[in-house]
Amino acid sequence: xxxxxxxTLSVSALALxxxxxxxxxxxxxxxxxxxxxSFNEAAYNGAERWKAETGGDYRDIEMQSAAQRVQFARRxxxxxxxxxxxxxxxxxxTLEEVAPDYPDTSFVxxxxxxxxxxxxxxxxxxxxxxxxxxxxxxxxxxxxxxSFVGGMxxxxxxxxxxxxxxGAKAVNPDMEVIVNYTGNTPDAWNDxxxxxxxxxxxxSQGSDVVFAAAGGTGLGVLQAAADAGVYSIGVDSNQxxxxxxxxxxxxLKLVDEAVYTAFTDGPGLEAGVVTMNLAAGGVxxxxxxxxxxxxxxxxxxxxxxxxxxxxxxETVVHDYRTDSTCPAF
Amino acid sequence: xxTKRIPHWADVTLVPLVSVLLAFAISAALIxxxxxxxxxxxxxxxxxxxxSSYGWGYTxxxxxxxxxxxxxxxxxxxxxxxxxxxxxxxxxxxxxVALVCLYIPWPHWTLAxxxxxxxxxxxxxxxxxxxxYLQAKRGSHIVITTIMFNFIAASFLNYMLVNFLRPQxxxxxxxxxxxxxxxxxxxxxxxxxFGIPFSKVPPVNISLLIAVALCGAVWWLxxxxxxxxxxxxxxxxxxxxxxxxxxxxxxxxxxxxxxxGLAGLMALNNVMGEQERLVLNAVEGAGFIxxxxxxxxxxxxxxxxxxxxLFGFLYQGGAELALWTGIPRELIVVIQALVILFTxxxxxxxxxxxxxxxxxxxxx
Numbered sequence: 001x002x003x004x005x006x007x008t009l010s011v012s013a014l015a016l017x018x019x020x021x022x023x024x025x026x027x028x029x030x031x032x033x034x035x036x037x038s039f040n041e042a043a044y045n046g047a048e049r050w051k052a053e054t055g056g057d058y059r060d061i062e063m064q065s066a067a068q069r070v071q072f073a074r075r076x077x078x079x080x081x082x083x084x085x086x087x088x089x090x091x092x093x094t095l096e097e098v099a100p101d102y103p104d105t106s107f108v109x110x111x112x113x114x115x116x117x118x119x120x121x122x123x124x125x126x127x128x129x130x131x132x133x134x135x136x137x138x139x140x141x142x143x144x145x146x147s148f149v150g151g152m153x154x155x156x157x158x159x160x161x162x163x164x165x166x167g168a169k170a171v172n173p174d175m176e177v178i179v180n181y182t183g184n185t186p187d188a189w190n191d192x193x194x195x196x197x198x199x200x201x202x203x204s205q206g207s208d209v210v211f212a213a214a215g216g217t218g219l220g221v222l223q224a225a226a227d228a229g230v231y232s233i234g235v236d237s238n239q240x241x242x243x244x245x246x247x248x249x250x251x252l253k254l255v256d257e258a259v260y261t262a263f264t265d266g267p268g269l270e271a272g273v274v275t276m277n278l279a280a281g282g283v284x285x286x287x288x289x290x291x292x293x294x295x296x297x298x299x300x301x302x303x304x305x306x307x308x309x310x311x312x313x314e315t316v317v318h319d320y321r322t323d324s325t326c327p328a329f
Numbered sequence: 330x331x332t333k334r335i336p337h338w339a340d341v342t343l344v345p346l347v348s349v350l351l352a353f354a355i356s357a358a359l360i361x362x363x364x365x366x367x368x369x370x371x372x373x374x375x376x377x378x379x380x381s382s383y384g385w386g387y388t389x390x391x392x393x394x395x396x397x398x399x400x401x402x403x404x405x406x407x408x409x410x411x412x413x414x415x416x417x418x419x420x421x422x423x424x425x426v427a428l429v430c431l432y433i434p435w436p437h438w439t440l441a442x443x444x445x446x447x448x449x450x451x452x453x454x455x456x457x458x459x460x461x462y463l464q465a466k467r468g469s470h471i472v473i474t475t476i477m478f479n480f481i482a483a484s485f486l487n488y489m490l491v492n493f494l495r496p497q498x499x500x501x502x503x504x505x506x507x508x509x510x511x512x513x514x515x516x517x518x519x520x521x522x523f524g525i526p527f528s529k530v531p532p533v534n535i536s537l538l539i540a541v542a543l544c545g546a547v548w549w550l551x552x553x554x555x556x557x558x559x560x561x562x563x564x565x566x567x568x569x570x571x572x573x574x575x576x577x578x579x580x581x582x583x584x585x586x587x588x589x590g591l592a593g594l595m596a597l598n599n600v601m602g603e604q605e606r607l608v609l610n611a612v613e614g615a616g617f618i619x620x621x622x623x624x625x626x627x628x629x630x631x632x633x634x635x636x637x638x639l640f641g642f643l644y645q646g647g648a649e650l651a652l653w654t655g656i657p658r659e660l661i662v663v664i665q666a667l668v669i670l671f672t673x674x675x676x677x678x679x680x681x682x683x684x685x686x687x688x689x690x691x692x693x
Contacts, residue, residue: 033658061651061652062651062657062658064644064647064648064651064658064661065391065613065644066599066603066604066608066610066611066613067387067390067391067532067599067603068648070530070532071387071530071531071648072648072652074530075652089500089501090501090503090608090609092501093506093606111500112500112501152487152609153487153491154487154491154502154609155491155495155499155500155502156500183480183483183484184480184483184484184486184487185480185483185610186610321498321500322498323497323498324497
């Protein structure tokens with residue numbers, strides 16, 4: 001421990017000596033990489049927005065291997081970056097290991113919880129946002145069959161699927177919801193061709209609204225839905241503009257907002273768990289000029305009523321992650 | 330055969346060395362073309378990988394992974410079996426390590442290491458046994474079956490992690506942390522016994538020594554035992570080996586068991602030594618890098634050792650490059666790809682001119 005501290009001190013002294021600005025924030029992307037059209041890219045957009053508005057500078061780094069989780073978090077902390085935003089649900093153990101060694105550095109963990117005095121954990125209520133787009137899908141569907149394309153069958157994505165199905169069945173209990181996952185290798189998040197195949201398969205089973213929660217794979221899903229003349233639903237960022245008239249809406253998960261807020265709060269930001277749910281505006285559905293013709297006034301009124309009911313606690317959307325079961329399946 | 334005109338020492342050192350230098354020259358041109366200084370990049374990479382015990386630690390950590398998977402490919406290739414399923418075998422080996430570490434209360438890490446080695450090797454070998462059996466008895470081509478088994482392994486591990494190993498309520502599909510008694514000593518602790526100071530940060534651990542020992546063991550197996558002779562004879566000519574009384578089916582299955590076991594043992598390093606829990610996609614392509622390492626190392630254990638260090642350097646040096654410059658990580662992948670291209674695919678491009686040089690010299 002002592003030699004580690006000496007190393008830390010000497011490296012930070014070195015960092016100061018070479019004139020790296022001490023309090024630049026930093027952003028560590030998860031394995032998907034900066035331009036994954038989804039989760040990491042949303043973080044990048046948030047950081048870029050902060051940069052454009054404040055004129056400040058930030059550092060970022062993309063991981064290539066899991067061994068670099070701890071390595072990069074340490075290197076960033078040693079270089080004096082503060083606060084440090086770490087992306088990804090696999091990083092709770094990373095910060096549990098690294099953050100206690102740098103008590104004066106603030107860390108922000110996106111998508112997981114690490115209970116430490118200098119870590120802000122930001123988690124999203126994806127099931128609530130998915131519930132709303134599930135309602136919209138059920139109301140737009142004429143075949144009474146809708147579908148879901150997930151990246152990998154992991155609890156996070158299952159929570160999207162479960163919320164989606166709950167919302168659809170709240171509108172019509174007889175609604176059929178087809179669920180498929182892309183694969184089990186990291187390629188599952190970036191395989192638009194496979195995404196398109198799955199979407200076409202679902203359409204041939206009668207689905208006329210396809211919701212994709214699969215990173216870059218989703219682009220293929222949206223394309224296939226547009227080609228087949230059915231509706232699709234985008235994810236994370238507002239993807240309505242990709243195929244106007246075909247993308248019914250997008251399930252928003254405002255990762256960019258979380259990063260922007262962290263950078264704005266700066267060093268010494270408030271630690272603790274931040275839940276980005278409907279009430280906090282952290283998730284939602286996208287409504288803009290590209291889908292204004294698709295969402296009727298009744299549909300919007302129904303979804304808004306559900307949104308308020310969820311915020312007020314009258315409707316409880318079950319989160320798959322709490323007990324690994326889904327009442328809608 | 331052009332190889333006959335090259336002295337053996339030149340074949341195993343000069344040809345790979347020139348190939349690597351050519352790959353680095355093109356990489357330097359690329360770095361220059363995107364507006365960064367190649368000289369600076371080289372300095373950063375070498376300094377980041379070898380300039381401190383911290384850098385060495387990471388370089389050797391990656392190299393350990395590649396030694397295991399490289400040896401796995403090399404052994405199989407001595408029998409002319411192209412095992413490209415190291416990725417899946419190492420992943421399933423990781424499951425073996427996790428089950429052994431989680432469900433058996435080990436009193437001490439030495440026993441845990443022994444148990445985990447058995448678990449890793451057995452699971453890896455089992456995963457290679459099925460393609461080996463299919464090749465031996467049914468003639469299903471090993472290249473096809475092993476690569477398909479990589480995908481089956483990925484799905485199988487995902488299923489096990491999400492449904493069985495993941496603690497209830499955890500969002501992250503990974504096993505719980507292994508108990509402390511199953512924690513392997515890091516290299517700094519081992520070197521500390523001899524009074525040598527070493528950085529405590531990198532994850533390099535005792536499995537490095539196991540990997541190095543296995544390089545020696547594989548050499549001994551291949552060139553000093555009857556089984557090794559049979560493997561090599563089978564690789565040189567199946568019909569001749571069969572005429573000599575060597576059973577092709579038996580050798581195929583045995584070689585695949587050894588190869589899968591070696592790949593599975595990689596889990597000692599990444600699962601037991603580094604993460605100390607089983608995570609999704611724990612192998613991260615090291616199984617495929619093993620193919621390049623074996624190709625470059627001429628399927629010889631010592632060559633595998635050197636090539637593994639080179640790729641460890643590319644990984645760690647590349648990480649430092651991405652950390653301190655604007656060079657994107659994709660370019661590091663390009664550099665690795667160039668090394669593989671030149672040492673693996675474009676071998677004759679270097680070998681034939683070198684052979685000509687040697688024959689010129691001899692003619693003088």
